[in-house]
Amino acid sequence: MASIQLENVSVSFPVYNAATRSIKNRIIQSATGGQIRADTTSQRISVVQALQDITLTLGEGDRLGLIGHNGAGKTTLLRVLGGIYEPNSGRISVKGLTVPLFDISLGMDQESTGYENIILRGLFLGLTRREIKARMEEIADFTELGDFLDLPIRTYSAGMQMRLAFAVSTSVVPDILLLDEGIGAGDAAFMHKARERLARFTEKVSIIVLSSHSDDLVRSMCSKAILMEHGQIVHAGPTDEVLERYREMRGF
Numbered sequence: 001m002a003s004i005q006l007e008n009v010s011v012s013f014p015v016y017n018a019a020t021r022s023i024k025n026r027i028i029q030s031a032t033g034g035q036i037r038a039d040t041t042s043q044r045i046s047v048v049q050a051l052q053d054i055t056l057t058l059g060e061g062d063r064l065g066l067i068g069h070n071g072a073g074k075t076t077l078l079r080v081l082g083g084i085y086e087p088n089s090g091r092i093s094v095k096g097l098t099v100p101l102f103d104i105s106l107g108m109d110q111e112s113t114g115y116e117n118i119i120l121r122g123l124f125l126g127l128t129r130r131e132i133k134a135r136m137e138e139i140a141d142f143t144e145l146g147d148f149l150d151l152p153i154r155t156y157s158a159g160m161q162m163r164l165a166f167a168v169s170t171s172v173v174p175d176i177l178l179l180d181e182g183i184g185a186g187d188a189a190f191m192h193k194a195r196e197r198l199a200r201f202t203e204k205v206s207i208i209v210l211s212s213h214s215d216d217l218v219r220s221m222c223s224k225a226i227l228m229e230h231g232q233i234v235h236a237g238p239t240d241e242v243l244e245r246y247r248e249m250r251g252f
């Protein structure tokens with residue numbers, strides 16, 4: 001059974017050679033972003049607190065929307081769930097095959113061919129070589145990249161790389177799907193095909209977490225949501241209730 005459990009998870013980023021003099025001994029909080037504070041050990045280091053004390057439990061059938069201002073911590077939270085970032089503190093347990101459909105070039109190598117990258121990205125996502133080989137032909141067909149699959153992917157355009165990564169990432173139905181609102185640089189025909197594939201696929205996924213600035217998208221995909229502000233969860237509940245709270249906060 002797929003599940004996600006986060007207990008008091010915090011993530012901070014040290015920023016070296018930052019102009020910390022202006023933020024000596026105080027915490028800066030602007031309208032956007034996490035919190036910036038000076039590091040206690042060095043004048044030359046600032047710390048951006050991207051997530052602070054996040055506690056969250058998700059199980060079978062949950063569709064969660066992440067809502068909040070620029071820099072609120074939505075992408076950082078997705079990256080923590082995808083195992084891309086380790087929390088600095090707190091406990092995390094993610095059970096089930098997890099596929100991030102953002103940071104789509106992770107696990108790919110620019111010098112390797114399209115075919116080799118299908119294997120690399122597949123292994124990165126936790127598939128076995130046998131599972132990848134069994135799907136190779138279907139993945140290659142879906143990309144429509146033809147003979148380009150024999151060339152190193154540094155010769156591809158951004159949209160061609162996206163086609164490849166998307167085709168591999170959606171070749172197996174995961175237990176947990178992590179989504180960012182934009183899946184990138186595809187052309188209109190591919191985006192249409194990608195959306196259809198995604199719609200078929202999302203029905204079967206056990207848990208979905210979607211980060212989005214689009215109220216309509218969150219409403220159409222998610223039954224519940226959390227509102228994030230400066231790295232913290234400030235409201236959690238049914239999607240409509242959380243969107244309403246966000247509207248009130250923004251004052252429109």
Ligand SMILES: Nc1ncnc2c1ncn2[C@@H]1O[C@H](COP(=O)(O)OP(=O)(O)OP(=O)(O)O)[C@@H](O)[C@H]1O
Nearest residue numbers: 013033034048050069070071072073074075076077
């Ligand atoms: N690698 C990094 N180094 C330093 N700070 C970072 C890094 N990644 C993220 N941050 C900071 O963490 C905070 C949260 O960023 P995050 O990308 O999670 O926000 P977000 O809610 O996804 O924003 P947006 O809606 O703009 O995409 C921001 O203040 C950002 O500056």
